Amino acid sequence: DIFETIYFGAMTASKDLAKVDGPYQSYEGSPISQGIFQFDMWNEKPSERWDWEKLRYEILEHGVRNSLLVAPMPTASTSQIMGNNECFEPYTSNLYVRRVLSGEFIVVNKHLMRDLI
Template identity: 60%
Template sequence: MWGVAPTDQCNWESLRKKIAKHGVRNSLLMAPMPTASTAQILGNNKSIEPYTSNIYSRRVLSGDFQIVNPHMLKDLVERGLWSDEMKNRLIANNGSIQRDA
């Protein structure tokens, strides 16, 4: 093809065995577009920008849902501070935890 003769440099059978044993990483199989919706579905933040807020509502065709900064959530859960009351205070304070620190 394209004037290039195939060679035996690649050991495809060895590669097949390694994939069968170890699998492949999902990042090698997909390249999602850098949109806010895709990032939220995958549990990431869009681009390299900081989080918009620690908690905010996202409206999509299927409805509204709350997005919580996963790093803050992890820290609050580890400290035993995450609760419905904390969530409601975050919403009331536009995502700020300054009053709760």
């Protein structure tokens, strides 16, 4: 339900932007220009939480401004480089040991450290 909500919100916002600025350059011929959402390509059925058919109609009328919308990040490696959590989910611990090929090191939640100092 969480990702469905994120995707619905992203598509709605992109559609609203397309009302003002038009669809993205290569929109014509794309699956979404034919009313095909990502979940349609996987033969998945969304929940009934959101009105997907209304959004589909509005997108067919106005288009979308963005070709790419959601990308869960970061991975474990990029999170260390960027100083973020290893996932798109909330922190599960304020202190843990990270084990990699080069050894072990302690990782402390940087937000906790900032608040404590």
